[in-house]
Amino acid sequence: MKSPLLEVKDLTLQFQTDKGIIKAVERVNFSVHKAETVCIVGESGSGKSVSSLSIMGLIPKQDGKITEGEILFEGEDLVKKSNREMRKIRGYDISMIFQEPMTSLNPVYTIGNQIAESFRYHMQMNRKEAMKHAIESLRKVGIPSPEERAYQYPHQLSGGMRQRVMIAMALACKPKLLIADEPTTALDVTIQAQVLEIMKDLKQVLGMSILLITHDLGVVAEMADRVVVMYAGIVVEEAGAEELFHKPYHPYTIGLLEAMPSIRRNGKRMKTIEGTLPDPTKKPTGCRFHPRCPFATDRCRVEEPVLEEVSSGRKVACWNYNPLERKKVVLA
Template identity: 55%
Template sequence: MNKAPVLEVKDLKTSFYSSSGEIPAVDEISFTVNNGEILGIVGESGCGKSVTSLSIMKLIPQPPGKITGGEIWLNGENIVQATEKRMRQIRGNEIAMIFQEPMTSLNPLFTIGDQLIEAILIHNKRSKKEAFKQSVEMLKLVGLPRAEAIMKEYPHQLSGGMRQRVMIAMALSCHPKLLIADEPTTALDVTIQAQILALMKDLNRKLNTAIIMITHDLGVVAELCQRVIVMYAGKIVEEASVEQIFKNPKHPYTIGLLRAIPDVHEKKERLYSIPGNVPKPGSVTMGCRFAARCEFVHEKCTTQDPPLIKNSKDGHYVRCFLVEGEAAE
């Protein structure tokens, strides 16, 4: 498998503007996604995960939002500089996105077939007959039975799991090199969630499509991803392989997220939760953004913002003063 990066995000900063000034929602984050890799981005609501994905797609609403700094390199092209016309060519062809709620992503007034065929015709020079045939093949690829009958049906006639499979078929119809999945299983029940995750893993293996899986569910990460980025208040606080994150988490926030997962082997009266809430974007102007909720906090944390420190042995990145001694000398 070719491990060259399909996506490189460098010092990306996305802000929203209000009457009180500039509010940074994503604050100078950097990461890569390799060809054929599944990368997880995790964190609580309000940590900047979805803003990161919308920034990569250049779908941040302007106003009030704007990419204010950094670079996004997709297949060797810095798309921060790309025009809207160029982005329309890139979306679907080179990069595609699956949104959280399939019912709001599909147009209720058009059949599934109309919407799939339109997605193919916009990006490919094909006849309507060829686009119809490809649409049926894509529905079969994502495991939908009676594909030709579904082409004539409307979104409300399908279950939530079937609609999500249609969205995946639509996203993959032009064979993009990168697929962004923003909480694709949140609105689905547990059985259907497992089926969708198995489907995405299977499609990743068959088509070698790189996937960014955005989620707050560490179970999804364990099931699907190879590498994980943990975000908090617009910054990356930890990055490592899935195995390292689960066996040896180093940032207090990651440790807290893992402690909050219920253990079926232990009976507890009260489940653990990290005290406090994610701060509002822009509200922490000095020190570590997790300091107010951290049980290991000390004076330095409240006055200085820790850098992202790389462990020289295992490539584990952590934004915390507790790991300063582990950095490369």
């Protein structure tokens, strides 16, 4: 296999808070290959968002610190880059879109201006040229009459429209990697369908890679080639999308898939994962999932499992994954 476009190795990220040091992310490993869509799924506090922010170098230095690990992008470690160097990479090689299209656009500039900024900064275009390209980018994300829209302000657009503007802006310089952090969570389902469709089309056209962060397993099924499941700051499972949905290994992944209400399922009672997500300041000993895990043994309470490759392209961090599989076979 060719070397990946992005490789996150043993990333550990600490935050200094009033309650002491919190490890938001611990020894996280994953990679994104060229033209691949990788989804990171997890619930609140799983560390999925901070992982993506640290790739972009967007963790404020005074609050958070990468204490361990490397983030290799085309073989170069982004952790070691200066702010100046990162500015050249952001928006050019790697772009990011966020959940809230309302707060991530500047309300006092026209949207055309905000997109044109990328072209002017990264490609040294003049004002006129940059605007022409901005209008073209708006057209590509399916905004009707882009010539007029380019001269409007964010408040004049709907939520779905703003998210398309964000995508147009992110893709302006044809980045190699697009990081999308919950890009459709704030949108209605019919608009979500439109936005996901645009992301898939543009990925095809530009041949870029996507790192998609989401809590919605439906969106994962729609978009992902490969899936990374995070829980309480660590990666618990990694697999190809089909394998993960059809044959999940980790008890958390199994629980998550079963606890999700579906429009296709109408059982009387929902399956649940008992208990609550752990407090980041008081993470459980041993396996972090053990207090909620129906298969937990004494070993799980004491010893922390590491993420191990169990078959080609499949990784899982669980002491009991083998017996689990056997159990599933017996049940079937």
